[in-house]
Amino acid sequence: MSDEHDHGLVKRTLQGERAAFGQLVERYQTAVYTVAYNVLGNAADAEDAAQMAFLKAYEQLASFNDDYKFFSWLYRIAVNESINAKKKKRPMSGLDHVEAVAEGKADQLTEENELEDRVGDALMQLSATDRAIIILRHYQDFSYPDIAYILDITEQKVKSRLYTARQRLRGIFEQRGISIGA
Amino acid sequence: MTQEILTLIQQEVDGLNTPEEQSILQAHCAEDPATKLELEGALMVGRVLNDIADVAPPRDFVSNVMKSLPMQPSWQRAAKPAPNRSPIFRFPSRPVFTLAYGLAIGVFVTIFTMSSLEESGSIVPEQISGTLAPAEQPADANLLFAEEFTTDQGETIFVEAIRIEEGVQITTQGSLAAEDSITLTIDKDGSEVFRRTIPTDSQ
Numbered sequence: 001m002s003d004e005h006d007h008g009l010v011k012r013t014l015q016g017e018r019a020a021f022g023q024l025v026e027r028y029q030t031a032v033y034t035v036a037y038n039v040l041g042n043a044a045d046a047e048d049a050a051q052m053a054f055l056k057a058y059e060q061l062a063s064f065n066d067d068y069k070f071f072s073w074l075y076r077i078a079v080n081e082s083i084n085a086k087k088k089k090r091p092m093s094g095l096d097h098v099e100a101v102a103e104g105k106a107d108q109l110t111e112e113n114e115l116e117d118r119v120g121d122a123l124m125q126l127s128a129t130d131r132a133i134i135i136l137r138h139y140q141d142f143s144y145p146d147i148a149y150i151l152d153i154t155e156q157k158v159k160s161r162l163y164t165a166r167q168r169l170r171g172i173f174e175q176r177g178i179s180i181g182a
Numbered sequence: 183m184t185q186e187i188l189t190l191i192q193q194e195v196d197g198l199n200t201p202e203e204q205s206i207l208q209a210h211c212a213e214d215p216a217t218k219l220e221l222e223g224a225l226m227v228g229r230v231l232n233d234i235a236d237v238a239p240p241r242d243f244v245s246n247v248m249k250s251l252p253m254q255p256s257w258q259r260a261a262k263p264a265p266n267r268s269p270i271f272r273f274p275s276r277p278v279f280t281l282a283y284g285l286a287i288g289v290f291v292t293i294f295t296m297s298s299l300e301e302s303g304s305i306v307p308e309q310i311s312g313t314l315a316p317a318e319q320p321a322d323a324n325l326l327f328a329e330e331f332t333t334d335q336g337e338t339i340f341v342e343a344i345r346i347e348e349g350v351q352i353t354t355q356g357s358l359a360a361e362d363s364i365t366l367t368i369d370k371d372g373s374e375v376f377r378r379t380i381p382t383d384s385q
Contacts, residue, residue: 033239054247062257138231
């Protein structure tokens with residue numbers, strides 16, 4: 001969907017049409033929830049963080065600068081909310097489905113999910129910010145400048161952290177036998 | 183391995199290398215097995231990470247978000263500061279607000295007398311029929327807010343919300359440019375339980 005369409009919905013929301021904001025929530029709920037889930041590692045915290053991100057976006061909507069993409073601006077709020085929430089929580093070893101294995105619910109997991117589970121578990125070994133960088137780059141395909149804007153760091157910092165995070169993940173993948181082949 | 187080669191490897195993972203840069207990298211890989219190994223490992227990590235999938239939020243996520251939004255966000259409050267006088271008497275001269283207020287009070291009386299909201303959690307539309315007559319503004323009404331603002335199209339919108347009991351709120355919204363209808367909504371514990379658009383020419 002185009003930026004112009006998003007900007008139109010923002011304008012309508014600012015004119016008092018709450019339903020227009022509902023359309024923005026509908027459109028971006030999965031993307032925002034996915035990044036929150038991958039940063040926080042569990043569904044309940046992800047839902048809280050994603051909901052809080054939309055609430056803050058609504059409250060701060062008048063400060064949105066439409067020189068930017070609405071999506072990048074929303075992501076900036078969502079990522080910061082998720083990272084801050086993570087700092088307040090105890091460290092976790094992996095995503096929900098990894099917890100399910102520990103609870104003896106492994107039979108609920110399909111083979112298709114196993115690689116994803118192990119990748120998610122490996123991601124949780126990174127810092128919340130590095131995890132966010134990986135998600136922004138690989139899941140959302142954000143450019144280096146976009147990631148720099150979202151995380152409020154320099155583009156050079158994005159590159160160096162991305163490099164370090166991938167190197168770390170590579171070590172973890174090799175250690176755990178995670179590979180999709182050449 | 184030089185910093186330049188490491189940068190090219192990273193850019194290759196991200197699909198950002200130009201054809202010239204790709205040629206440089208391929209030449210290095212052909213000459214140096216360590217560079218080739220590094221590139222293959224980096225590409226493998228990139229492929230694994232590119233498979234990160236959507237995680238679906240709960241089905242009621244959107245409605246939960248919408249319920250959590252404030253009735254009056256800060257940017258609306260900033261746009262229209264409250265006057266010093268009591269908000270209950272903010273719109274004394276406009277018939278449409280009198281009518282809106284009448285609707286709200288009519289519903290309040292209906293709900294109060296039927297006492298069914300708590301048990302049923304919903305209101306049947308027919309239960310508010312016959313409440314269109316303007317009513318006096320009661321001194322004890324718990325007015326949450328009453329705002330009037332103008333859109334870019336020059337349309338003047340009014341919104342008024344009254345709490346009639348703990349967790350139950352009535353909101354009226356309409357346009358002063360087209361005084362042909364008013365939308366009345368009732369929210370209970372943050373959920374909309376009733377909505378109706380009522381023609382104002384019925385008065």
